[in-house]
Amino acid sequence: MKISLSVSEESYKDIEKKLLALGFIIDDDAPFVLTERNRYAEFICGKDEDVSCHIPVSEVVYIESMGHDIFVHTKDKTYRCTDRLWQLEKALDPAFFLRISNSVIIAKKQVRGIRSALSQKFILTLSDGNRVDVTRSYYYIFKSEFGI
Amino acid sequence: MFIPLLALMILTFAFFIGLILILYNVIYNYRIKKRMERGETGGRQWPTPRNVLFVVLIIAVIIALTITAISVLTSNQEGPHVSSSHYESVVSKACFSQFYRSEDLLQSDMSVYAGIYPDGNLSEYEKNEYTEGEFRCVVYTNKSSISPMPDFVAFVEYAGDGEFEKVVEYTRMEQGHPQVVNSAGSCENVSEYYFMAGNFSDYTTGCTQSIGLYKDAKKAQHDIESDSLENADVFIDIRIK
Numbered sequence: 407m408k409i410s411l412s413v414s415e416e417s418y419k420d421i422e423k424k425l426l427a428l429g430f431i432i433d434d435d436a437p438f439v440l441t442e443r444n445r446y447a448e449f450i451c452g453k454d455e456d457v458s459c460h461i462p463v464s465e466v467v468y469i470e471s472m473g474h475d476i477f478v479h480t481k482d483k484t485y486r487c488t489d490r491l492w493q494l495e496k497a498l499d500p501a502f503f504l505r506i507s508n509s510v511i512i513a514k515k516q517v518r519g520i521r522s523a524l525s526q527k528f529i530l531t532l533s534d535g536n537r538v539d540v541t542r543s544y545y546y547i548f549k550s551e552f553g554i
Numbered sequence: 555m556f557i558p559l560l561a562l563m564i565l566t567f568a569f570f571i572g573l574i575l576i577l578y579n580v581i582y583n584y585r586i587k588k589r590m591e592r593g594e595t596g597g598r599q600w601p602t603p604r605n606v607l608f609v610v611l612i613i614a615v616i617i618a619l620t621i622t623a624i625s626v627l628t629s630n631q632e633g634p635h636v637s638s639s640h641y642e643s644v645v646s647k648a649c650f651s652q653f654y655r656s657e658d659l660l661q662s663d664m665s666v667y668a669g670i671y672p673d674g675n676l677s678e679y680e681k682n683e684y685t686e687g688e689f690r691c692v693v694y695t696n697k698s699s700i701s702p703m704p705d706f707v708a709f710v711e712y713a714g715d716g717e718f719e720k721v722v723e724y725t726r727m728e729q730g731h732p733q734v735v736n737s738a739g740s741c742e743n744v745s746e747y748y749f750m751a752g753n754f755s756d757y758t759t760g761c762t763q764s765i766g767l768y769k770d771a772k773k774a775q776h777d778i779e780s781d782s783l784e785n786a787d788v789f790i791d792i793r794i795k
Contacts, residue, residue, distance in 0.1 A: 520586045524579055524603050545602070553596045554586050 408436035412447055412497065434458045435488070446499035452478050452485030461485055463502070467516040467534045469494055471509040481534050506530070506548055507541040520554065567614050571607070578606050651725040651738070651752035651761065655745035664751055671709045671747060679707065688714030689765075689790040704751040706794045710765055711747035714788065718744045718767040720774035722783060725752070726762045741778040752794075763792040 408431045413421055421440070422432055434451040435458060449460040450469075465480040469491065476487040476494070487494070495505050505511045512530065519531035528540040528548060540548045582600055589597075601609075652664060659668045667676075671692065675681060678701055679694035694707040712718070724739040750763050766786025768774035773785035783789045 517590075520590060522579055522582050522586065522603065524575060526602065526604050549599060549602070551595075553594065553599060554589060 407431065408433040408438070410434050410436040410439045410451065412439050412441040414442060414445060414448070417442070434460070441497075447497040450478055450485075450487060450494065450497075451489070452487040454483060454485050459485070463498060463513075466503075466513050467532050468513065468536070468538060469511040470538075479534060479536070504548065504551055506544050507539060508543070510538050512538065514551070517552075520552065522554075563618070567618070571610050571614060574610050575603055575607055579603050649727060649729075649753055649755035649758055651727065651763075652750065653723050653725065653740060653763075654749045655721070655742055656747045656749065657745050659749045664749065667707055667749065667751065671749070672711070676707065678703070685713070686790055688712060688716070688788060691790070691792055693792065693794060695794065705754045706750075706752055706761070708750040708763060708792060708794065709747055710750070710763075710790065710792065712744075712767060712788070716767070716769070716788060718769055718787065720744065720768040720771045721748065722766045722768065722774050722778050722786065723748065723750075724762075724764040724781070724783070725750070726764070727752075727754075727758055728760045728762075729755070729757045739778055739781065741774050750792075759795075761794045763794065765790050765792075 407429070409425060411418060411421060411425075411432060425432060425440075447463060449462050450466065452459060452461050461478055461480065467479045467481060469487070470477045470479065471491040476489060476491060478485040478487050489497075491505075491509070491511065495503070495511055498511065502514055503511050504514055506528075512532065516533040517530050518533050521529045521531075523529060526542050526545055528545070530538050530540060532538065582603065585600065589595075652662075654662050654664060656668075659665060670676060672690075676694050678698045679696055682693045682695070684691055690711045690713045692709045696703055696705045720741055721744045722739060722741045744767060748765060752761060754761065764783055766774075766777065766783035766789035768777075768785065769787050770785075777783055777785050
């Protein structure tokens with residue numbers, strides 16, 4: 407049975423060894439994920455042109471959902487991800503990540519500019535130069551989070 | 555008049571509300587930029603532009619209600635003044651002139667003036683009595699600008715020895731610059747005296763009442779048709795301003 411691990415680096419090797427011994431196959435594309443309680447993801451599993459890779463959350467600028475596809479944007483590259491956006495929202499540390507619309511999660515530290523529009527929304531400029539909108543549903547959450 | 559004024563008021567309010575919102579948004583964005591530069595995330599949050607809009611709208615409504623209440627109260631206090639200016643605009647601006655023979659005056663709507671000739675006075679009127687040729691004239695001019703009474707009242711009597719058959723009279727109202735003269739006349743049998751009353755409009759610059767007496771009725775008829783007094787045996791022009 408294939409399983410994906412989302413655990414801390416310290417316990418990764420130990421858990422991997424135990425699972426392999428029990429006959430599990432460790433695969434990032436596996437339908438099941440083993441996670442630690444009260445722990446947020448340190449990397450996101452994604453694909454760069456069919457090559458599976460771990461994307462450190464510290465490199466993520468924003469995560470965007472387009473239809474059924476999830477794109478993880480870093481400063482240099484964009485990765486495709488198989489997880490749902492709500493799953494990623496739960497997995498990521500809310501101290502560093504914030505959902506700003508139904509289709510976008512941003513890394514708070516990657517925000518370079520905030521512009522208030524008269525139509526009850528904010529337009530954010532991120533560190534990679536891209537612009538994303540904070541929609542009305544998330545307006546007050548964002549405002550409170552940034553203290554503006 | 556009221557609807558364009560209301561529309562103008564609403565547009566003015568909308569313009570100022572829009573201006574205030576844009577100004578607030580500029581200041582708000584400047585504050586956000588400064589906070590981002592300093593790396594601040596806590597502190598007191600500023601109201602959103604939408605909340606500012608609500609507050610400004612409420613203030614605007616309060617101001618509009620206050621202005622309306624003040625104007626209503628002021629207009630109530632100035633009620634009699636409005637009433638008199640109403641008369642002023644309706645009565646004094648209606649330009650008219652009437653001519654009656656003494657026999658006809660008693661049956662006319664001006665009969666109230668019949669009793670004052672030859673020696674009476676009219677309150678609020680300035681009396682000017684004089685003789686010109688064989689005519690005796692008494693002209694009363696109204697000193698009040700808001701009075702509903704006629705602006706002038708005049709009596710003309712022929713005091714000479716001649717005997718005449720017809721009287722022709724013309725009223726010439728002069729209006730505006732360049733001057734336009736509106737003329738009207740009539741030819742009737744002579745009488746003891748003649749009465750004239752009239753009102754000036756705001757555009758009337760003066761009035762001339764001309765009276766000619768004729769021994770020959772045909773000459774009188776000729777003159778009334780040619781709008782002149784050239785065949786009159788005696789005549790007088792009374793200038794009223």
